[in-house]
Structure formats: C-alpha cells, structure tokens
Amino acid sequence: MHDFLASLAPESFTVLGRSLLPLSYGHVILLNRFDLDPVSTPIELILAVNICQRSFQDGFNWFGGTLTPQGQRQLEKEAERIGLGVDYGKRSFQAWSDYIEANSSSPEWQQIDRNQGTGDRGAPFLAQLRIVLMRDCNYSPEYILDAPYGQCLWDYGAAIEDRAGWGIRGEKQRWLDEVLNN
Numbered sequence: 001m002h003d004f005l006a007s008l009a010p011e012s013f014t015v016l017g018r019s020l021l022p023l024s025y026g027h028v029i030l031l032n033r034f035d036l037d038p039v040s041t042p043i044e045l046i047l048a049v050n051i052c053q054r055s056f057q058d059g060f061n062w063f064g065g066t067l068t069p070q071g072q073r074q075l076e077k078e079a080e081r082i083g084l085g086v087d088y089g090k091r092s093f094q095a096w097s098d099y100i101e102a103n104s105s106s107p108e109w110q111q112i113d114r115n116q117g118t119g120d121r122g123a124p125f126l127a128q129l130r131i132v133l134m135r136d137c138n139y140s141p142e143y144i145l146d147a148p149y150g151q152c153l154w155d156y157g158a159a160i161e162d163r164a165g166w167g168i169r170g171e172k173q174r175w176l177d178e179v180l181n182n
Contacts, residue, residue: 003105006102006105006150007103007105007106007148007149007150007151007153007154010022010023010102010103010148010150011102013095013098013099013102013103014095015045015049015092015095015096015099016045016046016049016078016082016092018049018050018053019053020049020052020053020099021052021053021054021055021146022103022148022149022150023052023099023100023103023104023148023149023150024055024056024145024146024147024148024149025056025126025129025130025144025145025146025147025149025152026055026056026057026059026144026145026146027051027052027056027059027149028126028149029056029126029145030051030056030059030060030063031048031051031052032126034047034051034063036048036051039093039096041079042078042079042082042089043075043076043079045082045092045093045096046075046078046079046082047063047066047075048096049096050062050063050066051063052099055145055146056145056146057145103148103149103150104149104150104153105150105153105154106150106153106154106157107153107154107157107168107169108168108169109157109167109168109169129152129153129156130144132156132159132160133147133152133155133156133159136159136160137155137156137159139152139155154168
C-alpha cells in the first residue's frame with residue numbers, strides 16, 4: 001500500500017471489541033520486543049490488541065501487569081472466549097491482519113544513482129527510521145513513540161530522498177516507465 005494520505009489519517013479499527021489507536025512507532029517496538037509480530041495464537045492476539053489500544057507508555061505498563069498471576073488468569077479467560085467461536089476467532093485474526101496492513105503504508109522506493117554508494121548498513125531499520133525522523137523531521141523522542149507508523153515511513157522517505165540515492169516513486173515515474181517499456 002502506498003497511500004500517503006491514509007498514512008496520515010488512518011481508518012479506525014476495532015478488534016476483539018476494542019477500538020485500536022493508529023499503529024504507532026512505539027506499538028511496533030512493543031510488538032517486536034514481546035514477540036507479537038506476527039500474532040498466531042489467541043493469547044498473542046489479545047496482548048497485541050491491548051497494546052495497540054493504548055499509547056506506547058500505557059501499553060508498556062499494561063503488558064507488565066499481564067505477568068502477574070491475576071493478569072495470566074484474565075488472559076486465559078479471554079483466550080477461551082475467543083476459542084469458543086471459530087468464526088469469531090477467524091474474524092478477529094483477519095481484523096488484526098487488516099489493521100496491520102492498513103497502518104503500514106510506505107512509499108514505493110526506486111534507485112536513483114548507483115554511483116552514490118551508501119554501503120550495507122548494519123543498523124536495524126527501526127533505529128535508522130528513528131534517527132532520521134528526530135534529526136531531519138524534528139520528531140521528539142516522546143512524539144515518535146505515538147506517531148502513526150505510516151506517517152513515519154512517509155516522512156522518512158521524504159527526508160532521505162536526496163541523501164541515499166533513493167526516491168519516492170510517484171505517479172509520473174510509473175507512467176513514464178509504462179510508456180517507455182511498452
């Protein structure tokens with residue numbers, strides 16, 4: 001998906017009866033930190049949904065509460081409820097998948113100049129993304145954790161367009177490629 005406007009104003013999603021916030025950079029950090037990307041079990045789905053219905057800090061704090069015996073019992077009860085209805089479980093997993101896809105819009109990239117070697121970077125993408133957004137887009141460390149992830153990807157793309165030999169591929173470039181290749 002390459003929809004810039006949808007990344008700035010994502011559609012709302014409800015999963016397991018809970019309204020989710022737009023997927024943020026902080027959510028992606030927590031989902032990866034707690035091995036919830038991808039989700040494949042009812043418990044993982046419950047954890048992921050509960051994280052993404054909260055801000056980064058609230059989601060992080062909530063997750064800590066699930067490690068208590070009472071938190072574990074609540075998770076097990078909710079997992080049983082999801083497992084009772086096969087259709088409900090399938091719809092819930094599909095809704096989660098739709099949420100992740102809709103909130104992960106990023107620009108289409110293209111090589112601009114092969115002579116500008118940037119080398120093979122060793123830093124994880126999320127680290128590169130964070131640094132570029134804070135350095136070039138004036139995101140604060142606090143803001144970035146709740147910024148819509150799709151917006152982060154587009155801002156990152158716009159910031160590095162002139163630096164790394166890559167650029168955001170637009171409608172005009174796709175049209176030219178089609179005309180030249182036919």
